[in-house]
Amino acid sequence: MLNFDEQRFLRIQSGAVALSKRLDEVVSSCLSAGAENIFFLGTGGAAILMQPAAQLLQRRSRFPTFIDMPAELVVTGSAHLTAKSIVVIPSLSGMTKESVALLAGLKEIGATVLTLVGHEETPLGKGGDHVFVNFAEDDTSCESFYLQSLLIALSVMKHRGELSNYDQLVAELSNLPEMLLQAKRAFEDRADGFARILAGSDYHIITGAGNVWPEAFYYGMCILEEMQWIRTRPVHASDFFHGTLELVEKEVSVILFKGEDALRPLAERVENFAPNYTDKLTVLDTADFELPGISAEVRALVSPILLSTVLERISAHLEVMRNHPLTTRRYYKRVAY
Template sequence: MLNFDEERFLRIQTGAVAMADELRAAVEDALREGAENLFFLGTGGVGILMRPAARLLQARSTFAVHVLSPAELVVGGSAHLGPRSIVVIPSLSGTTSESVRALTYCKSRGARVITLTGHADTPLARDADRNFTNFAADDTSCESFYLQSLVIALAVLHERGEMPEFDEIVSELRLLPRLLVDLKRAFEPRAQEFAAEIEHEPYHIFTGAGSTWPQAWYYAMCILEEMQWIRTRPVHASDFFHGTLELVEPGVSLILFKGEDETRPLVERVENFAPAYTDKVTVFDTAGFELGGVSPRVRSLVSPILLATALERVSAHLEVRRDHPLTTRRYYRQVAY
């Protein structure tokens, strides 16, 4: 596979799943000591990666969950943040300035801060109440953060008796790293083909729902916009018919992400509408990915992980075809990350 280090990928994703017991213990300790709410605070793309876990909790638990921008929290505050709050701050670098300020702010309010980082000797790793470091890089961080945040959500549900199957689900998650490599290998021809189809497109509309919506938003903003300078319009499938449908006309690229949770029909509604108005509709459906040994229940939880791992192969081909490395930025050094 083009520009892919299999052993490195396996090491990183296996490391993410291996944190399950420690993450569970950290969450259970906080709940048993009286935690009343949970904040997911991530800056930029990594904040988007927390949203499937947050949505799972919002759908299955009465435990209060908040998803906020760290920068906005620091300047605007939250009446819900205090000594009975669990705060989860992810950062690949461990140095993201907005997140570092949010950590300081949350601790000043008495909150318990858990950080998820890609590097240990960093401010976010050193100053948290609990830190979990799993080395990753841009091309491997999506799956790693999705897995870690999913485990946190499952731990909350388990401790509260709202989803008691924690051990069974995690045992299936442990199968994922190797299965994701197989998925990449099987998807490689389609990734190469799709990269060729879209390399000259001026812009794309992305849509998804449920757990796939964050991946649609993330891939549009953090990969195509940031790393390839391609214009995109990410829109939730439930909002598509309240504005964005008016942009659909012949030649407009529309990319749909279909998962396997209860929101699948929302994407299918867009899928049924769009082909009559544009000839460029692409659907990535996780139901078509082989995952031997993974139950339908767990498949519904990992749809964004499957999409992330497949789309990484598209990115690998796209950067070569467009002669635009994924690491190339215009303004990165001018912004305080």
């Protein structure tokens, strides 16, 4: 595979799954101590990657679950954020400015802070009440953060008596890193063609529904815009028909991500509409990939993880094709803002 280290990938994703036992122990202790809610408080891309886990809890658990922006909470606070709150802060660098600023306030409140970081010797790596370190870099962090947050959500449901097959689900997730690697290999020949589609337009409407919508948002904002300077319009598939559809015409690129959860029909609605008005609809469907030994229930849960892993292959080809390394920035961490 182009510019890819297979063993590094397996090491990082296996490292994320290996955190399951300790994550479960910490969640159990927090709930036993009387935790009343959970906040997922990431910044930027890391925040987006928390959305599927937060959505899972909001829809399948009665445990109050919030997702918010640290930059806003520093200013406004929240009536729900108390000493009885569990707060999950993901930050690959461990130094994200807005999240570090929030940490001091969380200490004053007395909330229990779980930090998910790639580097321990950092403010967030040292500042959490419970620190989970799994080294990763930009090309491997998505799957790692998705997995860690999913494990937290499943653990909450388990200890509240809302999930009866936790052990089975985690056992399947332990096999996922190898399955993701196989998916990358299977997709490699298609990745170049997909990259050509992205390189062929300077504007893309990117859409999806359910737990793959955050990956559509993330890929548009954090990869195509930040790392490739390609303009995008991420829009949820249900909102697609409340404004964005008016921008669809011949030669307008529409990129559709399809997952395998209950919200798949919302994506299919876009899939049925768009070809009538543009000749540039491109669909990336997780159902097209084999995951031996992974149940339908887990496939639905890991659809955003599977999408992110094959999108990484597309990005690897795209940066070479456009002669624009994914590490190239004009402003991000380069100028004061």
